[in-house]
Amino acid sequence: MTEEFSHVDDEGDAQMVDVGDKDESQRRAVARGRIALTAETLAAIDADEVEKGDVLTTARIGAIQAVKHTWETIPMCHQIPITNVDAAFEVTEGAVEATVAVETVGKTGCEMEALEGVTTGLNVVWDMVKASEKDDDGAYPKTAIEDVRVVEKTVDR
Template sequence: MALTHVNEKGEAHMVDVGEKPPTKRKATASGVVRMQKSTLDLIVQGGLAKGDALAVARVSGIMAAKKTPDLIPLCHPLPISSVKIDFATTENSVKIIATVATTAPTGVEMEALTAVSVAALSLYDMIKAVDRSAIIEQILLEEKSGGKSGHYVR
């Protein structure tokens, strides 16, 4: 399988999607921020000095999805129709789930992955004063639909 972002000379280039018809597309990505149980307790109880860590992570994830082409050089600017950021907690972690949708000639996998990544970084920023040992891990594409390659589920 050839890489689509590399031309015949091996040079990086932005793929031309101008002739592709717009279709409904959706992608979901996730990632985990692992931390001390006491840190998660502070988040849940609203006891962090910086404020509501999950609200900040949610807004930063939404903003990141919209700014993806500014951060990832070969991504196309897309008319994003929705970005949803959800959280699931365990005893010592927060799972971040980002779902991004559009109707466009190319998909939103990178937007979902960027949303999760930046939300995780923002969450780390909110908790680092009490838990510098927190770990960001397992950022991955969970599912994507639409387009020529069809439906993918991890």
């Protein structure tokens, strides 16, 4: 028998999925993404020379905060007990790459929390370096948040 979950009721109205009858299980989700930046900005981040402060640490804190508050920003998302968050940000060639792993014991997964952590962390990076990324016209020709996706989802029943 396949369970059917829907965010739409019989009348076509939005609803939160009822997970009340599901068993609790250990769950994990990992999301990744990147923000493309200029070589000069990446060098400043790597050398911890950004005027606004330590970009990678601030992004990590922002990612963790976002994970904890996902249920407040994503409609129909359940509030879940977060048991662990591992947020990692790394300067690579052409970008800062983010990986956020979230763990919970509950009745629903934590993919949205991992995605929120990645996107918020990358937004923090952008906010902290935007002054150095802007061109003379006020545009951001190189800066782009890219490839945000869930790369792992596990459920231990």
